[in-house]
Amino acid sequence: MKAFTITKYSKKEKLQLTQVAEPIAKANEVLVQIHAAGVNLLDSMIKRGEFKLFLPYKIPLINGHDMAGTVVKVGSNIKKFKVGDEVYSRVGDYRIGTFAEYIAVNEADLALKPKNITMDEAASIPLVGLTTWQALVETANLKKGQKVFIQAGSGGVGTFAIQLAKHLGAFVATTTSTANINLVKSLGADLVIDYKNEDFETRLKDYDLVIHSNRDPKILEKSLRILKSGGQLISLVGPPTPEFAAEIGLPWYLKLVTKLLSSSAKKKAKELNTTFKFLFMRAEGSQLQQITQLIESGVIKPIIDKVFPFEQTNDAMAYVETGRVKGKVVIKIK
Structure with a gap:
């Protein structure tokens, strides 16, 4: 072949x-x-x-x-x-x-x-669907009425996450470029920020959850600051954490590496009384079958x-x- x-x-x-x-x-x-x-x-x-x-x-x-x-x-x-x-x-x-x-x-x-x-x-x-499911449903347990900030709303994860978060009853804020504002609005985004012209930190406050997908350390810090006390940031891009290392069975020295890599983000989160988590999605046919039902019922396109x-x-x-x-x-x- x-x-x-x-x-x-x-x-x-x-x-x-x-x-x-x-x-x-x-x-x-x-x-x-x-x-x-x-x-x-x-x-x-x-x-x-x-x-x-x-x-x-x-x-x-x-x-x-x-x-x-x-x-x-x-x-x-x-x-x-x-x-x-x-x-x-x-x-x-x-x-x-x-x-x-x-x-x-x-x-x-x-x-x-x-x-x-x-x-x-x-x-x-599959990959974006399972990433979103494991972030919003499994890890965050997102509830009706909560506020979630989904970065890069017009991307692969973003377009799926907006639809799933709205289905779960959340208020959704997102960032995108001017050209894609109508797209993310059509998917259900409640508050859209043009990242080329606006700083999301000036618009967002007291959020329950951030789905973080930007590798810039400054964006990570800003994202932690918009969370309310007890809120959580789930990062799809890292830095990886010792919890992630333990989950996939890495040896002790790699657990130590992840501890060093994530120490700054975890420290900042703790100072703000928030939580920093790293998500590396896993294959899961049973969750994908639940996603199939949402697609067949027209909830997600x-x-x-x-x-x-x-x-x-x-x-x-x-x-x-x-x-x-x-x-x-x-x-x-x-």
Whole structure:
């Protein structure tokens, strides 16, 4: 089968289109023919080697975390899925490889594709959907009437998070550029701040929750200051914390590294009587199935900026790296 592989960690090196053996589904896996793959900034970060300390992959490696496709074979222990099922997934860490024609996926990481959307749309959902679910529902336990500030509202996570937060009954503030104000308003944002012309700290106060996705340390400090006493900031970009290290089973010396990296953010949060948490989402088919129900009921709609043909996977990655994507970018494989 054809696949786009990482042959060495590099900022400049492109993914290589190669011919590799079709994967074999183990007892707890299904083999999926991939129709479409979502492209995420995480894919670029993996390619550049930014996670090699925490996720030590063996090179060469097929890149890609998100996919939608059709089940073509099932392992001997599979109970939930059958050949012909249309499915989607953010595949598990150490099992990535969606920039390919086929992939073997653990049953626990898989969900049935929403019936009312296309394969391209379904492929855009898993990583951003699970990130948002694990931030708003699982970690923050966001309640009706609470106030949440979602940074970068027109991005992949932002477009999904605004819709889910509104469904949960929250008041939603977000930042975006002038060109995308109407988009985020159409998704349900109550207060929109044009980050090029306004400082969000002057507009926001006493928020219950911040979904933080900006790597600038100054933005992190400002975000902590807009929280009310007892509020929490959930960061999707770091710094990683010892809690995260323990969660994914890192050795003691890496727990120490995360303690050093996150000490400043945690200290500032404590001074303000707020909480700083780092979220690195995990694959979770059962949560994705709940997201399927929200999509099928019309609560959440996928937002796609651009679909690239499989051969242009490197162009799709470069486009995502510009940081100007509205919603998601998808690669059409079948």
